[in-house]
Amino acid sequence: MSGQRRTQVVTATSAIWITGVGTCTPLGSSLQEFARNLLAGQSAIRRVDRFDVSEHPSQIAGQLHPVPCPAEDDPSQFAQRHRLEQLARWCCLSALRDAGLEGERDKRRIGLVLGAGAEWLLRWESDGLVNWSADWQPATPPHSLAEIQRRELGLSGPALTVSAACASGNIALAQARAWLQMGWVDYCLAGACDMTVAPCPFAAFGNLRALSRRNDSPQTASRPFDRGRDGFVMGEGGAVFVLERAEQARRRGAVPLAELAGCGAASDAYHPVIPNPDPLPAATAMRRALADARICPEEVGYINAHATGTPVGDVCETRVLQTVFGETLLRIPVSSTKSMTGHLVTAAAAVEALACIIALREQTLPPTINLDDPDPECNLCHIPHQARPQRFRIAVSNSFGFGGSNTCVVLRAA
Amino acid sequence: MDAVANTSRVSCGLAGFASVSLDVATVTALRSHPGPPCDEPLPVSTLKHLDEQTLTALVAIARARQTWQVSGPFTHWGLVAAPRYLGRATAGPSLARFFSEGAWGVSPHIVPHRSLHSLSGTASQVLHLQGPNLGVGGSPGCEAEALLAALTLLRHDSLPGIWLLLSRIEPELPPCDNRPHPHAQCQAIALALVPNLASAPAGQLEFYLQASDSWPPFSFDLLLSWWQGGEEPLLASLLSVGQIRLVKGQPLPVWPIPGSVPVDGQVRS
Numbered sequence: 001m002s003g004q005r006r007t008q009v010v011t012a013t014s015a016i017w018i019t020g021v022g023t024c025t026p027l028g029s030s031l032q033e034f035a036r037n038l039l040a041g042q043s044a045i046r047r048v049d050r051f052d053v054s055e056h057p058s059q060i061a062g063q064l065h066p067v068p069c070p071a072e073d074d075p076s077q078f079a080q081r082h083r084l085e086q087l088a089r090w091c092c093l094s095a096l097r098d099a100g101l102e103g104e105r106d107k108r109r110i111g112l113v114l115g116a117g118a119e120w121l122l123r124w125e126s127d128g129l130v131n132w133s134a135d136w137q138p139a140t141p142p143h144s145l146a147e148i149q150r151r152e153l154g155l156s157g158p159a160l161t162v163s164a165a166c167a168s169g170n171i172a173l174a175q176a177r178a179w180l181q182m183g184w185v186d187y188c189l190a191g192a193c194d195m196t197v198a199p200c201p202f203a204a205f206g207n208l209r210a211l212s213r214r215n216d217s218p219q220t221a222s223r224p225f226d227r228g229r230d231g232f233v234m235g236e237g238g239a240v241f242v243l244e245r246a247e248q249a250r251r252r253g254a255v256p257l258a259e260l261a262g263c264g265a266a267s268d269a270y271h272p273v274i275p276n277p278d279p280l281p282a283a284t285a286m287r288r289a290l291a292d293a294r295i296c297p298e299e300v301g302y303i304n305a306h307a308t309g310t311p312v313g314d315v316c317e318t319r320v321l322q323t324v325f326g327e328t329l330l331r332i333p334v335s336s337t338k339s340m341t342g343h344l345v346t347a348a349a350a351v352e353a354l355a356c357i358i359a360l361r362e363q364t365l366p367p368t369i370n371l372d373d374p375d376p377e378c379n380l381c382h383i384p385h386q387a388r389p390q391r392f393r394i395a396v397s398n399s400f401g402f403g404g405s406n407t408c409v410v411l412r413a414a
Numbered sequence: 415m416d417a418v419a420n421t422s423r424v425s426c427g428l429a430g431f432a433s434v435s436l437d438v439a440t441v442t443a444l445r446s447h448p449g450p451p452c453d454e455p456l457p458v459s460t461l462k463h464l465d466e467q468t469l470t471a472l473v474a475i476a477r478a479r480q481t482w483q484v485s486g487p488f489t490h491w492g493l494v495a496a497p498r499y500l501g502r503a504t505a506g507p508s509l510a511r512f513f514s515e516g517a518w519g520v521s522p523h524i525v526p527h528r529s530l531h532s533l534s535g536t537a538s539q540v541l542h543l544q545g546p547n548l549g550v551g552g553s554p555g556c557e558a559e560a561l562l563a564a565l566t567l568l569r570h571d572s573l574p575g576i577w578l579l580l581s582r583i584e585p586e587l588p589p590c591d592n593r594p595h596p597h598a599q600c601q602a603i604a605l606a607l608v609p610n611l612a613s614a615p616a617g618q619l620e621f622y623l624q625a626s627d628s629w630p631p632f633s634f635d636l637l638l639s640w641w642q643g644g645e646e647p648l649l650a651s652l653l654s655v656g657q658i659r660l661v662k663g664q665p666l667p668v669w670p671i672p673g674s675v676p677v678d679g680q681v682r683s
Contacts, residue, residue, distance in 0.1 A: 056517040109654075117530050120552055124505040132513065137588040138505040144553045158653035160559045163530035163549040171548050175563060178570035183422065184623060184655055200512055200520050208522035265546035267493075267538045272460070272526040281544050402526050403535020405547060 016177045017249045017256040017414055018357065020099025020242035022091035022191075025351055026062035026235050026341055029090070031098070035358040038366050039387040043219040043340050045233050051199050058211035060218040061197045062235030062342030070094070084122055084145060084195045088114065091240035092149050092189055099242035100254060101187060111157030111185035113175045114146040114240070115168030115192025117346035118201060119161065125200050145193075157185040165401030166306070167265070168192045169239070169349030170409050174263035176243050186244070193238030194346035205234060208273070210310065222343075223370035224307035224336035225314050225378040232308035235342025239350040246414070256414035258357045261394070262293025268404030275316040275400060282316075282398075282406035283323040289396065289408035290324075297325045300332055300410075301392025302365050304352050305380075306400045307336035308343050317398065318378045333390060335368040335383040349399035349407065356395035356411045365390045422623040424569045427614020428663065430482035430606035433638055434474045435584075435599045441466045442593065444473070456540065463523040465504075466593065466600045467497045467581040468533045472540060474604035475577065482616050484606045491575040492545035492567045493538050496560035498553060498582040498634075501528030503589035537579060545573055556580075558632040558653050565621050568607055578605040580634055603637060617663040623656045632658060 021031055026044030028034035037044070044062040053059040067086040069078040070093045078086060092112070096102055101110070124138040143151070150159035158179075164171045169192035176190035196202070205211050212231040214221035222233040241257075249256060266285040270276035290297060303321065307314045321329050337355045338344075344351050359365050364387050371384040393413045400406050436444075445461045461469075478484055501524065511519035526532060530549035538547040546567060550560040557580050564578045581602040587595030594600065608614055630636055632650040640648035640660065648660040 053517075117549070119530070120499055121501055121505065121524065121528065124502070125509065128505070128509040132509065136506060136509075138499075138502050140499055140502070140553075140586050142554055144551065144556070147553075147555070156654060158559075158562060158655045160563060161530070161551055161553075161556070162563065163552075164547065165529065165531045165535070168531075171546070175566055178566045182566075182570060184566075199517070200508055201525070203512065203517035203520035204522050204524040206517065207520060208525060267535075267544050267547045269539050269542045269544050272532070272535055272539070284544065401531065402529075403531040403547060403549075404538060405531065405535065407546075 014181060015246035016180050016243055016260045017246045018241045018258050018260055019244055019249050019254040019256055020095045021239060021257060021354060022094025022098060023239040023351065023354055024064060024067055024087055024090055025237035026064060029068050034354065035362065038337060038340060038355060038358060039362060039364050041340065041367050041369050041386055043369060045218045045222055045342055047218055048197060056203055057206035058213055059215040060221055060233055062233065063197055064236050082123060082126060084119065084193060085148065087193045087195060087238050088145050088149055091191060091193060091238050092153060095189055095240045095242045101242060105154045106156065108186040109157040110155045111176065111179055111188040112146055112150055112155055112159040113172040113188065113190045114149065114161055115163060115172040115346050115350060116145050116161050117163035117165055117168055118196060119145050121201065122195055122198055125198055129199065163346065164405035164407065165403050166345055166348050167399040167401035167405040167407040168346045169353065170263065170399045170407035171265065173260060173353065173409055174265065177260050177263060180243055180245055188243045189240050190243055191238060191240030192347040192350040194344055195236045196345045197234055197236045202234060212309065220370050222309050222339045224309040224339050224368055225374055225380065225382060226371050227373040227375045229309040229311060229314065231310055232338065233342040235344040237344050237351060238347040239354045258360050259412040259414040260409065261412040262289040262410035264288025264292060265405065265407045268406065270404055273402055275313055276404065277316060279316065279319040279323040282320040282400060285406035286320065286324045286398065286408040289410050293410035293412065295394060295410065298328050300394050300396050301390065302359055302395040303332055303334040304356050304395060304397040305334050305336045306398040308338055314375065315377045318380060321380065330381050332381055333365050333383050334380045335366055337366050339369045349397065352397045352399065353409055353411065356397050360395055360411060360413045363389060363391055424565050424621040425611065426568055426619050427608045427611040428605060428617035428619060429575065429608045429614050430478035430484035431616045431641065432474050432477035432481055433603045433641060434470060434477060435601045436470055436473065437599060438466065438594050438596050441469050441600045444469045463527045464536060465500055465527055465532060467500055467583065467602065468536050470600040471495065471533055471537060471579045471581045471602040471604065474579065474602040475537065478604040478606055488541045488543045488575065490545050490573065491543050491577060492573045493534050493543055493547040493577045494560050494564040494567065495534035495537060495549050495579040496551040496556040497533045498556060499586065500530065500532060500552065503594045504528060504592055506589065507592045533579060533581065537577065541577065555633065557634045557637065561632055562652055562655060564607060568609060575606060575608045578607055582634060603634065615663045618661050620659045621652065621656055625654050626651055626657050629657055
C-alpha cells in the first residue's frame with residue numbers, strides 16, 4: 001500500500017518520537033492509572049468539593065486529587081507552591097524520568113513549550129481569595145510558569161508559554177516538533193496544564209452558559225454527541241511529553257510511545273467564542289495535519305474528537321469531519337474522551353493526545369460514555385459506552401479553542 | 415546522522431512596523447469608535463468588552479498597515495501576540511463582585527477577553543486571518559518568546575507572513591476603577607514579518623542559532639528604542655537559542671501619510 005511506503009520513508013528520515021510522558025488528570029496521575037480508567041470507561045465527574053458551588057450554575061467537574069509530590073521534592077515545600085505550579089512540576093519531572101533523561105538535564109539542550117492560558121488570572125484569584133482587602137492589587141511576579149520550570153529543572157533550551165485556549169496543547173506540540181526538526185533543541189518538553197476549576201473561572205464559564213447543568217447526575221452530565229447534551233463539564237489537569245528526533249532516540253535506546261507525525265492549525269476569523277458554522281477553517285487545520293504526516297484520510301484508524309458536549313460545537317465538528325473524510329468517515333471510529341475526563345480547557349489537547357497514544361499502544365479505542373441516544377446530526381462511527389479492540393496505526397486528535405483556533409495532531413504507532 | 419533541516423539561520427523581512435502609546439482615556443474612547451484597524455467594524459457589543467491592550471494592538475496594526483502599505487488579504491498569514499499581564503485591571507473588580515454578589519456576579523467576558531489567547535484571537539478576527547493564531551508569554555520577557563514562536567511558524571510552516579503583536583501597560587501601576595492606572599500608557603508594537611525580503615520595506619531580520627551573552631535580551635524596550643533611534647542595527651540575544659540582527663529599511667515615512675485615517679490620542683513612532 002502506498003501509504004505504508006510513505007510511512008517508512010518519513011520515519012527513516014525526520015520522524016519525531018514521543019519518548020516520555022508525565023500526567024495528572026481526574027482519571028489518574030500516571031500513564032498506567034489514566035490508561036486503566038480511560039479504557040474502563042470510568043467517569044471522573046463529581047460534585048465540586050474544593051470550594052462552595054451552591055450558588056454556581058454548574059456544580060460538577062473533573063477535579064484533580066492533590067497533585068502528587070515528586071520524589072525529589074520536600075512535601076512541605078511542595079505544598080507551598082501554587083497548585084498550577086505543582087501540576088507543571090509534577091508533569092515535567094515525571095516526563096523527564098519516563099524518558100530516562102533525569103541525569104541529562106544539564107548536558108543537552110532541552111526546551112520547554114507549555115500551554116497555559118489563564119496562568120495570571122488563576123494566580124491573582126488564589127492570592128485575592130486569601131488576602132482580600134479593599135486595597136488588594138494583583139501582583140506582577142517576574143517569571144511565568146514555564147520560566148520557573150526552566151530555571152528549577154536546569155533546562156538549557158528555550159521555554160515558551162503558549163495559548164490558543166482549548167487548543168493550546170496541540171500548539172505546544174507543534175512548536176516543539178518544529179524546534180526539533182529545525183535542530184534548535186535536542187529534546188523538548190511539550191504539553192499543557194490547567195487548573196481552571198477555581199471559583200471565578202468556574203463561575204465565568206457557567207455564566208457564559210457553556211457548562212452542563214445536570215448537577216444532580218454528575219457522572220452522566222458529560223455526553224458529547226448525545227441528543228441530551230447540554231454543555232460541557234469542566235475538568236483540570238495536564239500532560240507533558242518528551243519529544244526527540246527518532247534517530248537520536250534509537251541511538252540511546254529510548255522506547256517510543258508514539259510518533260508525532262503531523263500538526264496543523266488554522267483560525268476561524270469568525271467569533272471569539274462561537275465556532276464558525278463554515279467547516280472549512282477547521283477542515284483546513286485537519287488537512288494540514290494529514291498532509292504534514294504525509295497520509296491520506298483513509299489511513300486514519302481513530303479520531304479523538306474535540307467534541308465537548310455543547311449543542312452547537314459537536315454538530316459543527318461533525319461537519320468538519322464530513323468535509324475532510326467524506327464517505328470514509330462512517331468507517332473511522334470516533335470518540336470523545338471528555339465524556340470521562342471532562343473538558344480540561346487549556347490542557348485538553350495534551351491529555352487527549354495522551355489518550356490517542358494509549359489507544360495506539362493498547363490497540364483499544366476509548367469510548368464516548370453516556371452516548372445513549374446519538375444525535376442524528378452527529379452521524380459518526382461512534383464507540384459508545386465501552387472501549388473496543390481495534391488494530392490500527394494512525395490516530396488524529398482535534399482540539400478547537402476560543403479565539404477561533406482550530407488544531408489537529410496526527411499520532412502514529414512507532 | 416539525523417535528518418535535521420539546515421535552519422541555523424533564518425532571514426525574514428519586515429513588511430511593516432508601528433508602535434503606539436495611548437493614554438487610558440483615549441483607549442477607552444476607542445470602544446465606541448472601532449477606528450482604522452477594522453475593514454469591517456467590530457460590533458460595539460464586542461468592542462466594549464475588549465481589553466485595553468487588545469484595542470491598542472489593533473491601532474498598532476492599523477498604523478503599520480497604513481504607514482508601510484501592508485496590504486491584505488491576510489487569509490493565510492499567522493499571528494502571534496504577546497500581551498503582558500492581560501486582564502490585570504479587571505482582576506480586582508472581578509473578585510470584588512464575586513465576594514459581593516457571588517458566582518452570578520462574575521462576568522463571562524473574562525474567558526474570551528482576558529486570557530492569554532484573547533488578543534491573538536480578536537486580531538485574527540479583525541484581519542480575517544485564517545492561519546494559526548496564538549498568545550505567547552504573558553509576563554515580562556515574553557517579547558522574546560513571541561519572536562521565537564513567530565520565527566518558528568514562519569520558517570517551519572512556510573506561511574506567507576506573520577503578524578507579531580507586543581503589548582503592555584507602562585508603567586505597570588496598580589489599576590483603578592476597572593481600568594489601568596490613569597497615569598499609565600497602553601503601548602503596543604505591531605510587526606509584519608514576511609519570508610520575502612523583496613517585499614519588506616521596513617527592514618530585515620536575521621536569526622542565528624548561536625546562543626550568546628554578548629547582546630542584551632530582546633525586549634519591548636530594546637525594540638522600541640531601536641526603532642526610535644538612528645540607523646544602527648539592533649543586535650539582541652533570543653532566549654537561550656540564538657541571536658537576532660534587525661536592520662531598518664527605507665526611512666520612516668512622515669506620519670500621518672496622505673489619505674490615512676488619523677488615530678486619536680497620543681501616537682508616537
